[in-house]
Each structure stands twice: as C-alpha cells, then as structure tokens.
Amino acid sequence: MINPKSKIQNPKSIVILGSGAWGTTLASLASKNGYDVRLWSRQGSVLLEDILEGAHIVLSAISMKGVASVVAQVQSLPVSPDTIFVTATKGLDPAATSTPSQLWQAAFPTNPVVVLSGPNLSKEIQQGLPAATVVASTDAIAASSVQAVFSSPSFRVYTNADPLGVELGGTLKNVMAIAAGTCDGLQLGTNAKAALLTRGLTEIIRIGNHWGAQTETFYGLSGLGDLLATCNSSLSRNYQVGYFLAQGKTLSEVLAELEGTAEGVNTTSVLIQRANAKGISVPISYQVYRLLQGEITPLSAVEALMLRDSKPE
Ligand SMILES: NC(=O)C1=CN([C@@H]2O[C@H](COP(=O)(O)OP(=O)(O)OC[C@H]3O[C@@H](n4cnc5c(N)ncnc54)[C@H](OP(=O)(O)O)[C@@H]3O)[C@@H](O)[C@H]2O)C=CC1
Numbered sequence: 456m457i458n459p460k461s462k463i464q465n466p467k468s469i470v471i472l473g474s475g476a477w478g479t480t481l482a483s484l485a486s487k488n489g490y491d492v493r494l495w496s497r498q499g500s501v502l503l504e505d506i507l508e509g510a511h512i513v514l515s516a517i518s519m520k521g522v523a524s525v526v527a528q529v530q531s532l533p534v535s536p537d538t539i540f541v542t543a544t545k546g547l548d549p550a551a552t553s554t555p556s557q558l559w560q561a562a563f564p565t566n567p568v569v570v571l572s573g574p575n576l577s578k579e580i581q582q583g584l585p586a587a588t589v590v591a592s593t594d595a596i597a598a599s600s601v602q603a604v605f606s607s608p609s610f611r612v613y614t615n616a617d618p619l620g621v622e623l624g625g626t627l628k629n630v631m632a633i634a635a636g637t638c639d640g641l642q643l644g645t646n647a648k649a650a651l652l653t654r655g656l657t658e659i660i661r662i663g664n665h666w667g668a669q670t671e672t673f674y675g676l677s678g679l680g681d682l683l684a685t686c687n688s689s690l691s692r693n694y695q696v697g698y699f700l701a702q703g704k705t706l707s708e709v710l711a712e713l714e715g716t717a718e719g720v721n722t723t724s725v726l727i728q729r730a731n732a733k734g735i736s737v738p739i740s741y742q743v744y745r746l747l748q749g750e751i752t753p754l755s756a757v758e759a760l761m762l763r764d765s766k767p768e
C-alpha cells in the first residue's frame with residue numbers, strides 16, 4: 456500500500472550515520488550531487504545531537520551490531536516528524552529477528568523510512584564504476600526524494616514499493632555469498648556454482664515470502680542482482696569468509712583478517728533461529744550455519760546438500 460506521508464520533497468541536508476566503507480561511499484555520492492552532507496562516527500568529535508539538527512534525511516550505514524543502540528540514541532534526541540530515515544544496513548537484529556528498517560520504523564512510527572539496497576560493492580563505486588541500486592518505501596514521495604539525492608550518471612537509482620523484500624534480498628544473499636565463496640574455494644566448478652545460486656535464490660524467496668515480502672522483488676536488483684554481485688566477487692567480505700573457510704582457516708582466523716564487516720555470519724544464526732521457529736526449510740543456509748559453527752567441514756557441507764532426498768524442483 457502506498458502511504459505518501461513524506462512532506463519533504465526537496466531535501467538539502469543529509470546526515471550519514473556510520474563512516475565505514477559504505478557510509479563514506481554514500482556520503483561521497485550525495486556530496487558530488489551538491490547536497491549538504493554530514494558524516495557521523497561514534498569515534499568523531501561531533502555530538503550526534505548537533506549533527507542531527509535540521510537534517511532532512513538521516514541515512515544509517517551502521518553495521519547491524521550497532522543499529523539498535525544508534526536507533527535508541529537518535530530516539531532520545533529531538534528529530535523532526537518530517538525527517539526521512541534511510542537504512543543501508545544489510546543484517547538482522549539478533550534480539551528481535553527484526554530487519555533494520557523495522558527497528559527504525561518502530562522507533563519513529565510516523566516518519567518515512569526508506570531502504571537502500573542493491574548490488575553495491577563499495578570499492579567499485581568509489582572508483583566511479585557504473586552501478587545501480589534500489590530505494591524502497593511505502594512512502595513513494597520519500598523514496599523519490601532519496602532517489603534524487605544519490606542518482607548520477609554512474610549511479611542509477613530505482614524506486615520500489617516493497618521495502619521488506621528489498622531489505623531481505625540484500626540481507627539474505629550474504630548467507631549465500633558465504634556458501635558461494637566456499638564453493639569457489641573448494642574449486643567445485645561452474646555447474647555447482649550455478650546450482651547453488653539458483654537454489655539459493657529459491658531459498659531466499661521462500662524465507663522472504665514467509666516474512667511478508669513479494670516474490671518479484673527478489674528477481675530485481677536488490678535480490679538476484681545483489682546475489683550475483685556478492686557471490687561472484689572477491690571484494691565481498693561474505694564471499695571471502697566462505698572462501699577462506701574452504702582454504703582450511705577457522706572462522707576466528709578469517710574474521711581477524713577481514714577488512715570491515717561480514718554481516719552474513721550473524722545473519723545466518725538469526726535466520727536459522729527464525730527458520731526453526733517457523734518450520735521453514737532452508738537447507739543451504741543450514742549447512743552454512745553448521746560450517747560457521749565449526750560442526751562440519753566445507754566438503755561435508757557439500758555432501759550433505761547433494762545427498763538430500765530427491766524432490767521436484
Ligand atoms: N561495504 C559495502 O560494499 C556495502 C555495505 N553494506 C552494508 O552497510 C553496512 C555497513 O557496512 P560497511 O560500511 O562496509 O562496514 P564497516 O565495518 O566498514 O563500517 C561499519 C560502521 O558501523 C559503525 N558502527 C558499528 N557499531 C556501531 C555502534 N555500536 N555505534 C555506532 N557506530 C557503529 C562503525 O563505526 P566504527 O568505525 O566506530 O566501528 C562503522 O562506521 C553493513 O550492514 C553492510 O552489509 C551495504 C552495501 C555495500
């Protein structure tokens with residue numbers, strides 16, 4: 456349902472929370488478009504309350520582990536009811552099995568909330584390579600406003616009215632990226648990779664539908680698009696986790712050497728918790744879970760998937 460509650464049609468002032476790889480990249484895109492962009496980090500000297508003053512758009516690029524606490528901090532401060540919140544986090548909250556946009560919307564029930572997600576490896580975007588993304592909201596005006604902030608000749612932004620589907624596509628593909636990295640690390644070949652990604656997408660859609668997202672969203676940029684990008688790129692931290700596990704490293708060794716956040720590790724646990732509670736079949740995610748828990752080797756995960764009971768596609 457379209458719920459046009461946004462009153463800001465021409466935002467000028469953008470605050471970006473989180474100065475990691477993605478927050479910095481998005482700040483640069485909006486700055487190049489002439490917006491007044493303020494980047495906040497918990498390690499910086501500027502107070503959150505000062506930086507938020509007068510913000511038309513507040514975009515969170517905080518990794519999942521920090522989202523709930525940052526939401527609570529922002530909620531304790533005076534924020535205009537017209538401020539548009541944008542979330543670019545690709546994770547699931549362990550405590551509530553909520554998505555980041557659900558956390559923001561619960562804290563700010565009358566503000567517009569927009570999800571930004573797509574096949575967006577930040578290093579490529581920083582190099583000015585062409586890319587596309589999706590901004591999704593039940594508030595069409597808010598989504599269009601955010602589209603204008605980030606659109607450029609090298610960054611094509613589409614709107615979408617299924618924020619949950621867009622958000623879950625970007626989040627759940629991280630589990631498959633760990634599986635894909637493992638597949639490549641074991642040198643299982645192109646057929647295996649194609650089978651993995653195709654069945655992985657089926658699994659993502661099954662979970663997404665159960666959660667309330669629309670099937671067609673997962674065939675778009677934020678679903679299939681991000682699945683292809685992340686599962687085929689050594690730039691992806693989630694892919695790297697799988698790849699190095701297949702090389703025989705332990706998860707702690709891999710995470711110690713990893714540059715930035717691999718959200719898929721936590722997402723896998725939250726997903727399995729939810730799938731078990733709701734009785735959803737998630738065979739690939741379950742093997743990723745067991746691999747991350749150190750319960751099985753990469754090769755035995757492959758064997759477990761291949762030896763499942765025969766079934767129709
Ligand atoms: N990098 C990419 O290519 C893309 C990333 N994303 C998603 O964006 C999110 C961020 O990713 P990325 O920027 O790469 O990750 P990074 O690890 O580079 O940055 C994470 C950011 O979150 C901040 N943060 C973490 N915990 C807290 C907290 N408790 N309070 C305040 N700030 C906190 C970090 O602050 P500090 O530096 O102080 O620790 C840092 O600014 C992830 O969900 C990721 O999946 C989405 C698309 C592309």
Ligand SMILES: O=C(CO)COP(=O)(O)O
Pocket residue numbers: 545573574575576577629632681684685690691692693694716717718
């Ligand atoms: O989400 C991403 C690309 O769309 C980034 O992937 P990683 O978090 O695995 O690096």
